[in-house]
Structures are given as C-alpha cells and as structure tokens.
Amino acid sequence: MEDYGRFLALLASTLLVGFVSVILSLVWVFHYREGLSWDGGLGEFNWHPVLLIMGFVFIQGIAIIVYRLPWTWKCSKLLMKFIHAGLNTIAMILAIVSMVAVFDYHNAMNTPNMYSLHSWIGLTAVIFYSLQLVLGFAVFLLPFAPVYLRAFLMPIHVYSGLTIFATVIATALMGITEKLIFSLRDPAYSASPPEAILANCLGLLLVVFGSLVLWMASRPHWKRPLEESTKVLRPTGGTPEGTEVESTMTNRSDADKSDLRINTEAARKQNLKLDEAGQRSTM
Template sequence: MATATVFPSLLPLLFLARVCGLSVAFLVLFWALTFKSSFLNTSNSLPQQDLIYAVLHPVLMVIGFILLSGEAILVHRWLPGSRGLKKSVHLCLQGVALASGIFGIWTKFQVNDGIVANFYSLHSWMGLICVSLFGAQWLIGFLNFWHRGEIRTVRIKILPWHVFLGLYTYALAVATAETGLLEKLTFLQTQRNVSKHSTESMVVNSLGLGLALLSGFVILAAVSPKYQILQSKLLYSDSRCLAS
C-alpha cells in the first residue's frame, strides 16, 4: 500500500517550520526594537536598565526558548550522522533553550517587585509549570538517554513518555507565549491607549499566529515519519473499520 503520500514528505515540512520560525524571530525582534517605549515601566527610576530587561524577556522566551527547543525536537529528523550525534545535539540545544527560559523568567524579577509578586497571572503560572516540566524532561533525558544511568528496559519504557511530554511541554510553551502577548497588549490598550488597530497590535497578533502555525509544523514533522512507517500496519487494520 502506497502510504508515503499520506503525510507530506519531511523536507517541505522542515522548510515550512523554518520559514515560520524565521518570521516569528523577525516579528519579535521588530516588536522589541521598534516599540521600545511599550516595554518601559513608567513608575520606575531606572528606565534604561529596566528597558533592557523588559525587552529581553519576549526575545529570550520566543527565540531562545521556543524556537531553539523546536529546532532541538527536529534534530532527530534532519541531522545526518549517528544516533549518538543526534542525541548530543538534541541535549545541547535543549540545554541552551532551558537556560534561555530560566534567564528570560529571571529578567521579569528585575523589572517588577520581586519573585512572589510576579506570580499572579495565568501567564506566570503556566510559564513556571512549563519551565519546571522542561527542566525535569531535560534531566530525565540526560540521565537516561545520554548518561545511560538506567537499564535498557527502563529506557525503552521511558522513551514514549519523553516524546509525549516533550511535545506537550513545547505546545504549553507556545500557549504560554500567546497569553503573554495578549496580556502585554491588553495592558497597553487599556492603560496607555495604544490603538486596537495600530501597527504594534498587528505585529503582536501576527507574532501570535506565527507561533501557533510554527508549533503545528514542528509537531507534525516530529510525529510524521514514524507515523508513515507504521501507517501501512495501522491503515490495513483500521481502514476496514474506520473508513468503511
């Protein structure tokens, strides 16, 4: 049964994911660098330093955390070479993404009033859970698949959980970013009268849609090849029931 055509081949998917990723990177940089005044905390006495921290937050979370971890997910699909090399690059990229995420959260503590005062919004709650899950995933991944501290049967049992939780954490990171974008924009619109149809609003909305689209391509590329391999077995048994 010709099942290779069920999903698009990997190359166009990887290409689309990269085009989306580059657009998202451009949009977040354009937003952060062009609309700097939106990131200023007017009540603070150190606007210049605050501005750097405030601008760094979306840049680190979107480019450092989300885009880099998306690329780390895709490494198993595009990097030529041994499995060991793929695992090393995956681990390193996820490590840099995790560091960016932690640094990105840390920047918020510098602008506002300490750590506890920051954790009031759904965005902050989701972000904390997301980075904690990400850290746990990285540690378990390191201990099991790279450091190989566990026996083979345990590693085999952990692998599908690692894949599912990894993709879930990635999707949660994107959802958290969407809430962050909307929180910032709603604040600007109600507090500083930024127009609902201004260029800034359009840039932030496009950034949000770009992230949603990117996550779809990354997750599809991540699950697609295995799905293809197994497709013939699956479809043969399912087609008579589901599609009949």
C-alpha cells in the same frame, strides 16, 4: 524517506516561520518597546519575550525535529542525542535568563510577581522542562540506565516533550495578549493600532510554527529508522543499545547448540561402550 519532497517543504516552511517569529519579536521590542537593556527598566523586561521566542519556542522546536532530518540518519545515535540535548540546554538557559529579566524588572518597578495565569503556566512549563532535561540526560544520554527502563520511559519522554512545547506556545500567546492589554492605552488594544497588529501576527506565526513542528514530529513514516536508532556507541566490550536482547538470544541459541552437540557426542560414546561390552560378552 517517504514523501521526501513534502518533508523538505515542511522543514523549510517551519524554519522560515520560526526565523520570522524571532525577527518580529525584535522588531516589536525595538520599534515599539524601547529596545533591549539590563538596567531594571522596560528594556530589561523586553529580554523576556525575545529570549523565550528565540529559545523556548524556536530552538526547542528545532531540537524536537532534529531526529527527523534524513541526512543525519547515518550519524550515530549518540551524536544525535548530544545535539538534541545541547539544543534543549541552550533553550533552557535562554528561558532562565528571560525569567530572571522579568523578575528583576517587576522587583525594580514594585510590580507583584506570579499573580497571572500566564506566569503560573509559564513557571510550570519551565519546571517541567528542567525535569525533562535532567531525566533525559540521566536515562538516555548516560550509559547507566538499563535498556528496559529506557524502553519504558521513551514514550513518556516523547509525549511530555511535545506537551511542554505546546504549553510553551500557549503561554507565549497569553503573554503577548497580556502585554498588549497592559501597555496599549492611547490608542487602546481594542482599536487595533499597528503595534497590536504586529504582535497579533507574531502570535499567529507561533501557532503555525508549533503546528508544523508537532505535525513533523508525529508522522511515523518520517521517524528515524529503527535499525539506525539502535546503533549507539557503548563502552568497550559492551553491546549496542537495543541489541542486548538479540545478543542474549543469540548467545542462548549458541549455548543450546553446543549443549546439543555435547549430549549427542556423549550418547554416541555410550552406545560404543555398550556395543563393545556386548561383543565381549558373546565371545
């Protein structure tokens, strides 16, 4: 890998920032927001930021860069697909539980649902993330989609995944700000009490984490080598993914060579027959 040392430094920094973000979210809800519970109270709402930061941000970020880890390049692409899909599935489950928690809390408190920009964009991100996950399973994990369809959809899959991830970061920042504005009364958010400073620092860490993930995912020299990424387990008698065209071209080349040999042999036999006929006519 090119710039291997720099990659390791960025990877360690990314994991550290993500881990600290999860810890700060737990410190926020336990020290300032009555902890965690599932009774329709504030503790149930607190599952919303904790699970979203843990799953929708941290785990999704790891799922994005898992293909970049050089020590996994010797693993089969199919195994890495399962790991990628598994991490995204865990993130999706945590996001759904967090959504259930906030809706349940709002209903218990007679608070309207889906009125803020944070909720609109957040629900949109969850819906598109679900579609991304389902299509990813159907097209890239199951062995039924043709190669040309995978090649066509791969850039769209990558772009949409990074866009959803960036949207989730932005939604989390809006949610943190919204929560502080609604919750901090005395002292107010504008007075910068300790809780506000801690939550603002959490938001900054999420921006740093998202920026590091997007940077690592967008560097072409840290991409999984093509010759490794095309080695995917296929059904018995099948060909590795990405090699169908090469195999077809090879088969065609062999067929052309075989036809040439047959035609040459036929022409030689025809010439021999003509020579023998010519010799009989002269005798």
